[in-house]
Amino acid sequence: MNIENFNISSKADFSSHKKTKEKLRKIKPKTLDMMFEKAHDEQFKQIDCLTCANCCKTTSPIFIQTDIDRLAKVFRMKTSAFIDTYLFRDDEGDYVLKSSPCPFLNTDNTCFVYEERPKACREYPHTNRKNMHGILNLTLQNTLVCPAVNEIFKDFSKEFRK
Template sequence: MASEDKAFDREKFYQQAKNRATENKKFLERVKKMDPRKVDDAFHSTHEEVFEEMDCLTCANCCKTTSPIFYQTDIERVAKSLRMKPGDFVEQYLRIDEDRDYVLKSSPCPFLGDDNYCSVYEARPKACREYPHTDRKKMVQVTGLAYKNTQVCPAVLEIVERLKKIL
């Protein structure tokens, strides 16, 4: 864990995210009104650039602080990979949140190893596969999610910082 702490300074990230929160929220509100194709092109190319430079395994803040939504297909796939019955998987690992979605009972994610590798990576939920959602189509529709993720993911914070210069 000590090498992870050197590679990713969690407190410094949180401070940067907090310092830029108001500006980023306003920027992403303006993005909603822009040409959706231009926004998608900018997000997608910037997403590619940032993820060529950043390694999620040095951080894993998403896995340490948030829970994906588990849909029925996710529950069945992860349960099968763990050789469990879906009902037992739900009982052991999940709860229903205020939006009536299945989410993890606890964080960090119980499938996250000390090395930041996921023990159910091949069977991980759709939300994990798609995180941080900065390469979706119709990004203008999910700017609120992008803003929320600037508070969790250093890559998303960096993507938004770069987009402020090009959009």
């Protein structure tokens, strides 16, 4: 996966993806969820996250309290020390990483804390969940981060042209 090429092409595709998002808003919620789930499954048969890890290199998950407590225990730290070492509160008041790439990302794109990773990491890129209507804006933004999400939007765009 050539991340530089992906970054350029995903930005070029973004305005088209915005139009696709507006068309997706008109689809019934259950139908939209099924469309995304099917597209998610198809993309992740082809894409191996370990060849990319762009999400881990460029963005931060939101850490909920159970994530913080669990990871503090892994590192044998007090919760407050874990927060002071790795996290800060963003503009919305959520705990996120102080820096990127993720400090838990290994050089081979594996995750040092994979079994204990935050809930947001477990669920990323969120394209196989219920209530896709509620996260279409986030999913659109994820087309700039995740090649699989970008491909899903490209496929949906082709469907709408038919």
